[in-house]
Amino acid sequence: MKEIRVGIIGTGVISHRHMKNYEKIPNVKVVAACDIDKAKLDAWCARYGVADAYTDYRELLARDDIDSVDVCVHNNLHAPLSIAVMKAGKHCFCEKPMAASYVDAKTMYEAWEKYSKPQGKEFGIQISSLYSGQTRLAKRMIENGELGHVYYARSIGHRRRGRPGLDMVDLSPDFYSAEFAGHGALFDMGIYHIAQLLFIMGLPTLKSVSGSVFTEIEQSEKLLAGRKFEVEELGLGFAKYEGGLTLDVMESWALHMDEVGDTFIAGSKGGLRFYREPARPMGPGGPGGGMPEGGLRFMTIQNGRNIDIDLMVGGNSMYEHAESPELKYYDENHAHWYAYLSGLIPERYPTEKIALETAKVSEGIFLSSKLGREVTADEIEELSTSTAVRRQETPWGIFEYDF
Numbered sequence: 001m002k003e004i005r006v007g008i009i010g011t012g013v014i015s016h017r018h019m020k021n022y023e024k025i026p027n028v029k030v031v032a033a034c035d036i037d038k039a040k041l042d043a044w045c046a047r048y049g050v051a052d053a054y055t056d057y058r059e060l061l062a063r064d065d066i067d068s069v070d071v072c073v074h075n076n077l078h079a080p081l082s083i084a085v086m087k088a089g090k091h092c093f094c095e096k097p098m099a100a101s102y103v104d105a106k107t108m109y110e111a112w113e114k115y116s117k118p119q120g121k122e123f124g125i126q127i128s129s130l131y132s133g134q135t136r137l138a139k140r141m142i143e144n145g146e147l148g149h150v151y152y153a154r155s156i157g158h159r160r161r162g163r164p165g166l167d168m169v170d171l172s173p174d175f176y177s178a179e180f181a182g183h184g185a186l187f188d189m190g191i192y193h194i195a196q197l198l199f200i201m202g203l204p205t206l207k208s209v210s211g212s213v214f215t216e217i218e219q220s221e222k223l224l225a226g227r228k229f230e231v232e233e234l235g236l237g238f239a240k241y242e243g244g245l246t247l248d249v250m251e252s253w254a255l256h257m258d259e260v261g262d263t264f265i266a267g268s269k270g271g272l273r274f275y276r277e278p279a280r281p282m283g284p285g286g287p288g289g290g291m292p293e294g295g296l297r298f299m300t301i302q303n304g305r306n307i308d309i310d311l312m313v314g315g316n317s318m319y320e321h322a323e324s325p326e327l328k329y330y331d332e333n334h335a336h337w338y339a340y341l342s343g344l345i346p347e348r349y350p351t352e353k354i355a356l357e358t359a360k361v362s363e364g365i366f367l368s369s370k371l372g373r374e375v376t377a378d379e380i381e382e383l384s385t386s387t388a389v390r391r392q393e394t395p396w397g398i399f400e401y402d403f
């Protein structure tokens, strides 16, 4: 199988998770990395035996022996660096969220269509929640009509106190900076939960959104160390989609509440509840027991009675894989991306489109909160403003991003 040569831009926390995935993909070789933090970059390259280290992304992109580039920098650098990758004619795999504003995500999508898609180059976004038995099964059940008309979905993401960079001190304070993150909980974690539901429900078309965002919870001055917490810790939304579907959203990095319930999808014939991680212990439900991926409970009516069916998603994946070995390419982001680039699967999940639709509803929640009223999908298109970095001061000079 042809070797795929990869470059990584940004050697921070998440890049290590990418490397763990690469260890399992035989035909992928990471040949170069880039970071503006030279000490971090050198330590990273030494750890993974990567020979070529760059502090200027343009040098990495100028190489003609690199096929695909992972963009692992903070949200507001996703658009400038991903578009640079596209202009360099390489496949681009960008971390989530696609961007911190809808218009930046849209600019990325359009840049792909203009610069690299015509050359057969792909553009994808890391959305790990799409790659699980839970997602596959829920999607299949809806496509088979087992839920009937789907009219109500709820996207829940809840941390009681888990503001990255503040409460979660191993993560960078850039997570709560307006300049680099742009947004907090709703974009950062909402992408996993909202995108999963939109994908499962077949990417419905947004009509309107209302919502509120909050930054209310006490912040430790000691942990802030002079910095400002500039993003939302809680986002709440109520969105209407074509086809008579309503989606409500709650995404918190911090909320003084112990239990807030689960994500669900409800239809005229049945409903699905998505157990949040950590998976609810389900007893000896199959090989390994338990439901390590997060589970699904189907609620319907049989013989005139209410009936609940635990679908044992994780425990049953061994049987599913035995019958369909290609499912190993649908269990993890990178495995999926490179299986597609290597021609091992005929199509890939359209993560760039799913992430763009997710950015639209998330941005709608912000705009509605700001304007104090419901906003239409057309208004989101018109009013979304860019938060992307266009000029970055680094120890190696000023990078002016042209996009």
Ligand SMILES: NC(=O)c1ccc[n+]([C@@H]2O[C@H](COP(=O)([O-])OP(=O)(O)OC[C@H]3O[C@@H](n4cnc5c(N)ncnc54)[C@H](O)[C@@H]3O)[C@@H](O)[C@H]2O)c1
Residues within 6 Å of the ligand: 009, 010, 011, 012, 013, 014, 015, 034, 035, 036, 037, 040, 055, 057, 072, 073, 074, 075, 077, 095, 096, 097, 171, 172, 174, 188, 392, 399
């Ligand atoms: N940390 C996580 O658990 C996690 C999980 C999933 C997704 N993500 C996403 O990954 C992205 C990065 O998060 P992180 O935790 O790895 O951040 P991080 O701060 O640990 O790493 C970001 C790196 O980007 C580098 N950088 C900044 N500008 C650069 C430039 N112009 N060229 C090259 N390098 C540059 C920084 O020096 C830093 O080393 C974010 O968008 C985040 O949402 C993070």
